[in-house]
Amino acid sequence: MSELTREGHRGTGPGAITPDGCAVELYERLPVGDEPDIVQRAVPARARILELGSGTGRMTHPLVERGFTVTAVDESSAMLERVRGARTVRSPIEELELGERFDVVLLASFLVHTADPRVRGRLLRACRRHVADEGCVLIQREDAGRHENLPRERAAGDGLIRVVSSEPVRPGVRSVHVEYVFPDARWTQTFLSCPLTTEAFEGALAEAGLAVDAYLTDDRTWVRARPVLDRP
Numbered sequence: 001m002s003e004l005t006r007e008g009h010r011g012t013g014p015g016a017i018t019p020d021g022c023a024v025e026l027y028e029r030l031p032v033g034d035e036p037d038i039v040q041r042a043v044p045a046r047a048r049i050l051e052l053g054s055g056t057g058r059m060t061h062p063l064v065e066r067g068f069t070v071t072a073v074d075e076s077s078a079m080l081e082r083v084r085g086a087r088t089v090r091s092p093i094e095e096l097e098l099g100e101r102f103d104v105v106l107l108a109s110f111l112v113h114t115a116d117p118r119v120r121g122r123l124l125r126a127c128r129r130h131v132a133d134e135g136c137v138l139i140q141r142e143d144a145g146r147h148e149n150l151p152r153e154r155a156a157g158d159g160l161i162r163v164v165s166s167e168p169v170r171p172g173v174r175s176v177h178v179e180y181v182f183p184d185a186r187w188t189q190t191f192l193s194c195p196l197t198t199e200a201f202e203g204a205l206a207e208a209g210l211a212v213d214a215y216l217t218d219d220r221t222w223v224r225a226r227p228v229l230d231r232p
Contacts, residue, residue, distance in 0.1 A: 008115060008175060013187030018076040021189045026180050028056040028082050031157045035108060035140075036062040038222050042138060042214075047103035050130050052093045052123075053111050056082035071102070094122035101132040108140040112201070115173045115192035124208035128227060137210055137225040144219075147174055147195060158183060166193070 011021035018024065036059060043049070046067045054060050054072035056079050063070050070086040073096060080088040089098065093111070105127045114120050127137045147166040154161055159182035169175045173194050180187040196204070198220070202212055209228050216222040 008169070008192035009190065011187065011189045013180070014185050016076075016078040018079060021191055022055065022076075022079075023180075023187045023189070024056060024076070024078045024082070025185070026187045027058060027079070029157065029159075029182070030058060030180075032058050032062055035059050036066065038216055039063060039068075039104075039106065039138060040066055042216050042222075042224050043104045043136065049104040049106055050098075050100075050102040051086075051106045051108075052096070052126065053107070053109050054083060054086075054088075055079045055109075057084060057086070059106075059108065060084075060086050071098075093126050094119055096126045096130070098130060100130065101135070102130055103132055103135045105131045105135070105137045107137065110140055110142050110193070112139055112204070113142055113193045113196060115194045117194070117204075120194075120204055121207060124204060124210060127225075128209045131227055133227060133229055135227070136213065137227075138216075139223045139225060141201060141221045141223060142193070142195060143221050147176070147193070156180070 006020045009021040011017040011023050013023045015023055015025035048069045049063060051060055051070055051072050054074050060070050060072045060083055064085040072083050072086045073089045073091055074080050075092045077090055080090055107127055111123060131137050150166055151162055151164045159180060162179040164177045164179055166174045166176045173192055176193050177190045205211060205225055210225040211228050213224045213226045216224055
């Protein structure tokens, strides 16, 4: 399987860089936030989780430690080499066909904001075909002000994440540039993002056979969706 750079995405810095501009060495050192807590509160204990876009296991590892059975999917072999305690599958998310259903499908890291609406539809349909009828899909969205008041920075362990700019490149699509500065290394990442209104987001879910069950956080960035079932 080739690892071709995705259009509009690039990255710089030490170590391997994935097709969407992510640096493997960087993502291994970034600390996990409250995402595992959000997941744990939203799903049954010891659920089987399909994590789409797992990276090096930043979320995978704490979920495994909490008793969940995780299948980690990523298109980068270099990322998956760092994952421990979980089954790993190398595949682009939109092409995934495991022939299995899971209690929980997890689509984090703002992947739903891909710039190509056709890819967004394929991502969400991958979620739909892998979730059990009584299961759920957890999706992480961008917050409303993510592309405003830049540059903006925050601490990440002993480093700094600085969102430098977000510039329009075509209608509805922005190019975002981020710097990651640590005492011993520096990385950059540029990627495309499509901001989505709540209406557009819920419409994309509906087209894939999913519907919002609950917004899980006050900023509405984490969503629990359920499969829409055909009833006689």
